Amino acid sequence: MSDDIAPGLAALRSEMARQYADARASFDAALADARPIAARIAETGRVLMLGMGASHWANRMVAPSYRALGIRAYAEVLSEHMRGPLPPGERVTIITSQSGRSGEISAYFGKPHDRRDHFGLTLSPDSLLASTVPVLVGAGEPERAYAATRSIIISLALHAAILRHLGHDDVAFLDVLDRGDPTGGSAPEEAVAPLAECDTLVLSSRGQLHGALEAAALTYMELARTPAIALEIGQLLHGPLEALSPRVALVLARPLGDDARGITRLAEAAMSWGLRPVVFDIGKQRRLQGATRIPLPARDALAGVAELLPAVQSLAIAAAARRVADFGQPRRSSKVTDGEAS
Numbered sequence: 001m002s003d004d005i006a007p008g009l010a011a012l013r014s015e016m017a018r019q020y021a022d023a024r025a026s027f028d029a030a031l032a033d034a035r036p037i038a039a040r041i042a043e044t045g046r047v048l049m050l051g052m053g054a055s056h057w058a059n060r061m062v063a064p065s066y067r068a069l070g071i072r073a074y075a076e077v078l079s080e081h082m083r084g085p086l087p088p089g090e091r092v093t094i095i096t097s098q099s100g101r102s103g104e105i106s107a108y109f110g111k112p113h114d115r116r117d118h119f120g121l122t123l124s125p126d127s128l129l130a131s132t133v134p135v136l137v138g139a140g141e142p143e144r145a146y147a148a149t150r151s152i153i154i155s156l157a158l159h160a161a162i163l164r165h166l167g168h169d170d171v172a173f174l175d176v177l178d179r180g181d182p183t184g185g186s187a188p189e190e191a192v193a194p195l196a197e198c199d200t201l202v203l204s205s206r207g208q209l210h211g212a213l214e215a216a217a218l219t220y221m222e223l224a225r226t227p228a229i230a231l232e233i234g235q236l237l238h239g240p241l242e243a244l245s246p247r248v249a250l251v252l253a254r255p256l257g258d259d260a261r262g263i264t265r266l267a268e269a270a271m272s273w274g275l276r277p278v279v280f281d282i283g284k285q286r287r288l289q290g291a292t293r294i295p296l297p298a299r300d301a302l303a304g305v306a307e308l309l310p311a312v313q314s315l316a317i318a319a320a321a322r323r324v325a326d327f328g329q330p331r332r333s334s335k336v337t338d339g340e341a342s
Contacts, residue, residue, distance in 0.1 A: 008223075008327040011145035012317055013183065016310060019150040020182035022140035023157035024174065030136040030161035037092065037119050037136075038165030044117070046091035047071055050078040052104050054148030054215055055096040055121075058155035061211030061305050065159070068301070069166050078104045082111075094159075095120045098142055098151035100127025100135070121158045123151055136161065146329070147222045149313050152215055153177075153306060160302065172303035180297075180307060184314030190292045191278045195220070195319030198249035201228035203312075204236045205253035206262065209282070212305050213253060216312040223320035223327060233262055246274040251315070253280040253308055256300045260285055267291050278315070280308055 041047050047066055049059035059075035066073035074086070078095065082104070097105055100122040109115075109132050120135035123142045129135060138154035157177070160170050195201055201220055203213035210232050217230040231240055244250065250270050254260040264286060267277045271290045279291045283298030294315075299307045321327045 006321060006327055008146065008329055009317070009321045012147065012149060015143055015145045015150040016183050016313065018140060018182065019153045019310065020177045020180060022138065022150060023153045024177040025139035026136075026154045027157040027161050027174070027177070029139060030158050031164065033134070033136055034158075034161035035165050037094075037134075038162045040117055041066075041071060041092045041162070042166060044090045044092055045070070045072060046089070047073050048081075048086060048091055048093045049073065049075045049096060050081055050093065050108075051075075051096040052078050052102055054152050054218060055098060055155060057211055057215040057218065058152045058159075059094075059096055060214060061152075061208065061309075062156055062159040062163075062302065064208045065163055065168060065302050066166070069163070069168060071166065078108060082108060091117065093118045094162075095129060095133070096155050097121075097127075097129055098123045098138075098148065098155070100124040100129030105129050121155055123154060147219045147317075148215070149219070149310075149317075153182075153309060156302065156306065163302075168302075170302070172299055172301075173306055176299065176303050176306040180310075182310055184310030184312070187311075187315040187318045188292065188294065190276075191294060191315055192318045192322065194249040194276060194278065194292075195224075195251075195315065196322040198226070199247040200243070201226065201249045201251065202236070202240075202244065203228065203230040203251040203253075204233045204263070204266065206233055206255055206259035208301055209253045209255050209304055209308055212309045212312055213251065215309065216251075216316045219313055220316040220320060223317060224323045226320075226323065233266060236266070241269075244270060244273055244275060248275065250275050250277040251280070251312065252277050253312075254282060254285050255304065256283050256298060264288065280311060282308070 051059050063073045063075045118133040120129040123138040125137045136158045214230040217228040220228045254263045277291045280294045
């Protein structure tokens with residue numbers, strides 16, 4: 001499939017090309033309005049982050065940054081939270097939704113409850129979410145492409161504006177937005193081919209980086225119409241290894257520090273089982289003979305997530321575009337969904 005006849009691919013690449021610039025603009029524009037949200041989080045010491053789809057994964061990516069500052073941060077799926085909420089207590093609730101008008105948003109605010117200490121993150125200033133609670137609004141209007149790319153990094157940037165007032169050191173994160181490649185670069189052919197030909201995709205890492213792989217699994221499934229699952233390496237080692245085979249593509253991310261060793265051992269074991277894993281290496285890592293390596297700058301925490309996210313998005317998109325004739329045109333889903341429809 002050539003790029004000039006793939007409108008879905010063109011739309012996604014357009015979104016990705018501007019994602020760092022829009023994220024930086026979002027951060028700068030949100031700083032003033034983020035201050036009272038951060039102040040209330042500091043007062044309560046707790047924040048509950050709710051979202052669906054890629055918005056939930058964005059919340060998952062940023063939760064460790066709140067926790068590192070001593071905040072009890074929880075990232076929950078909004079539809080699950082409505083059916084099994086946390087016990088009552090003083091905390092801030094942040095609802096992340098790029099459209100601000102999904103069925104879950106409507107259902108959540110359609111039920112009577114205390115909306116104090118509720119805030120939103122969105123790309124849609126005229127949405128139900130924005131008209132119901134105070135929101136931070138991302139730059140560049142809502143995404144037009146089907147799968148989420150730009151909205152994820154913008155959501156991280158809006159969270160980063162809140163985190164700034166809580167004491168988060170965002171120099172490295174902002175440096176990625178200012179100097180990095182928002183497209184993730186061109187994924188090498190030896191990395192694309194396994195994902196383009198596999199029966200299933202498995203992704204795994206440790207720590208904060210793993211959230212980027214969870215988002216990439218969703219992107220791949222949406223676009224490639226092929227099963228994908230992201231399991232933190234500890235979870236993967238507790239049984240699901242039995243599903244690995246040469247017909248399964250394996251994508252790993254080796255973080256900085258001691259956690260890289262566990263990813264290295266998994267990659268070496270997978271190669272002994274007939275797989276050729278794709279490994280995103282954050283910083284300088286020991287060479288893995290037989291694996292496909294994609295090097296990335298030495299970043300950790302939220303900056304590492306911001307480096308990895310476009311790179312793994314680029315890989316997932318390139319492989320999906322090769323698998324699907326009507327790439328980027330959903331058959332069963334829509335850009336804004338109603339998971340609460342009866």
